[in-house]
Amino acid sequence: xxxxxxxxxxxxxxxxxxxxxxxxxxxxxxxxxxxxxxxxxxxxxxxxxxxxxxxxxxxxxxxxxxxxxxxxxxxxxxxxxxxxxxxxxxxxxxxxxxxxxxxxxxxxxxxxxxxxxxxxxxxxxxxxxxxxxxxxxxxxxxxxxxxxxxxxxxxxxxxxxxxxxxxxxxxxxxxxxxxxxxxxxxxxxxxxxxxxxxxxxxxxxxxxxxxxxxxxxxxxxxxxxxxxxxxxxxxxxxxxxxxxxxxxxxxxxxxxxxxxxxxxxxxxxxxxxxxxxxxxxxxxxxxxxxxxxxxxxxxxxxxxxxxxxxxxxxxxxxxxxxxxxxxxxxxxxxxxxxxxxxxxxxxxxxxxxxxxxxxxxxxxxxxxxxxxxxxxxxxxxxxxxxxxxxxxxxxxxxxxxxxxxxx
Numbered sequence: 001x002x003x004x005x006x007x008x009x010x011x012x013x014x015x016x017x018x019x020x021x022x023x024x025x026x027x028x029x030x031x032x033x034x035x036x037x038x039x040x041x042x043x044x045x046x047x048x049x050x051x052x053x054x055x056x057x058x059x060x061x062x063x064x065x066x067x068x069x070x071x072x073x074x075x076x077x078x079x080x081x082x083x084x085x086x087x088x089x090x091x092x093x094x095x096x097x098x099x100x101x102x103x104x105x106x107x108x109x110x111x112x113x114x115x116x117x118x119x120x121x122x123x124x125x126x127x128x129x130x131x132x133x134x135x136x137x138x139x140x141x142x143x144x145x146x147x148x149x150x151x152x153x154x155x156x157x158x159x160x161x162x163x164x165x166x167x168x169x170x171x172x173x174x175x176x177x178x179x180x181x182x183x184x185x186x187x188x189x190x191x192x193x194x195x196x197x198x199x200x201x202x203x204x205x206x207x208x209x210x211x212x213x214x215x216x217x218x219x220x221x222x223x224x225x226x227x228x229x230x231x232x233x234x235x236x237x238x239x240x241x242x243x244x245x246x247x248x249x250x251x252x253x254x255x256x257x258x259x260x261x262x263x264x265x266x267x268x269x270x271x272x273x274x275x276x277x278x279x280x281x282x283x284x285x286x287x288x289x290x291x292x293x294x295x296x297x298x299x300x301x302x303x304x305x306x307x308x309x310x311x312x313x314x315x316x317x318x319x320x321x322x323x324x325x326x327x328x329x330x331x332x333x334x335x336x337x338x339x340x341x342x343x344x345x346x347x348x349x350x351x352x353x354x355x356x357x358x359x360x361x362x363x364x365x366x367x368x369x370x371x372x373x374x375x376x377x378x379x380x381x382x383x384x385x386x387x388x389x390x391x392x393x394x395x396x397x398x399x400x401x402x403x404x405x406x407x
Contacts, residue, residue: 002181006035007135007142007323008128013039016099019124020092023078023103023115026128027257027282028198031177032104033076035128040102045069048076055080062087071100079105079205085118092122106202107256130175130283132319133407134159137170144328145320145407147345147352147382147400155406156392162405164300164360164388171312172296174285191289195219202256207249214239218249222259223281223290227307227314229334230261230279257282262314265331265344265351267376272335284312309404310356313386314343316407339369350381360388367399 008024012035016022024032037046047069049055058065058081066087078084088101115123134142137160143151162170173180173187176194184190199212207215221238225231236246253259261277281287287308293299299308314330321328329346333339333353343354353370355362362385373380383399386407393401 003034003038004031004131004135004177004181006031006128007132008035008126008325009039010141011126011323011325012036015124015126016102018098019122020096020098021088021101021103021119021123022099023105023119023123023125024128025105025107025125025257027130028106028202029176029178029194030128030130032106032128034177036074036102036104040074041072044072044074044102046074046076049080050077059083066091071096072102073100074102074104076104077106078103079107082114085114089118089122092119107206126325127322129315129319129322131177131180132175132323133170133316133405134320134323136175136180137162137405142320142323144324144326144347145317145345146347147354147384147402149382149400152392152400152402152406159406161390161403163390164358165296167309167388167404168300168305169296171284171308172288172293172299174283174288176283176285179285187285188289191286194286195290198256198258203252206252206255214241215249218246219253219258220290222250222253222279223287224304225279226281226287226304227310228279229274229276258286260315260318262330262332262343265333265341267378270333270335270372270376272337274334274336278332280311280314282315284308284315287311306358309358310342313356313404313407317343317345320407333369333372335372339372341369341372344373346378347381350379351376352381353383355383355385357385357387360390362387362389362395362401364395367395370399 026032047054049058062083115125139158178184179187179190195216199215203210203215217239221235225235232243232246236243259279259281261279263277264273264275266273288299291304293302299305318328318330331344333341333344341353342356345352345354351373353373355366357366366385367383370383384402386402386404389401389403395401
């Protein structure tokens, strides 16, 4: 099995010098444990709360749990014993040195809420994603994606060029380390096991008495609508549950980082915008598995090819910010006249419109909606079409053509 170097490594190593507690959150099986085990020194004790005896002690007597283990410590799957947070706070307030506690967990919303309540000002919280395109195919340091021309030229030198066939291979293969590292070679079995484990452990923890087969159908119904404006009623109807149940189950998917939303861009001068978010999955390999595309070639010619490509681009842009531990201000635009911009990136007080297209020859009409942003109160910067064109180019001085492989 090949270890794939992660962009968060340097950020973690810099933060451990300042914080007594580091918390790494993120979806199941994105490599949180593997990364921290690689970084930790021999004197750090490792405890996983997957061990039911350790979990019982941590929940029932967290003070004794901490007495039984030595600092520095790495506590894996800490979401199973939230009772620990208050006692970790006590240890930090008593003077626990920097890097005393390393924690990981796969229920990000719950963990961040607990950490912010109990460990405010005492913990550095980092969100770890599945493997990024940069980690798999790039070189050098990760840099948040921008439409600065010099930065785009630098990305061109550090990325690995890919044509449409290879890009859909990347999309279909997904970004989970267990499969991409070569540890597991049968993709079908890998993703089937992933979904089953997720429902058995994470979903069952969050939803008491959930119908597991029905929830699996629900995830598939959601995957069929990736890259689309959320329609709860349609998803609910596909699996025969109520709209309220569908809303609760979508919240479970969001809390466990399986899906995320792109919120609509709003501005006090742009009043006809829709208010509903768009739905995306954290891993396009999971989407391709759930929607039953059995090869990259079939995916490339399938009905969902454009939506899954959009999912890939949005998630990869987002990863460049998460892996730099920076806030990522991303939206989409759609108004009641059906004018739409796939992605709006805000940086340094300027908005940048982006279209995502499965074409190698983008046309000027694809950027026609960009002018809408000029009516807003936030200045509009450079725009771009991110597409299958193999080389960096431009439509005009204000709008670039950016290959997908350069993200």
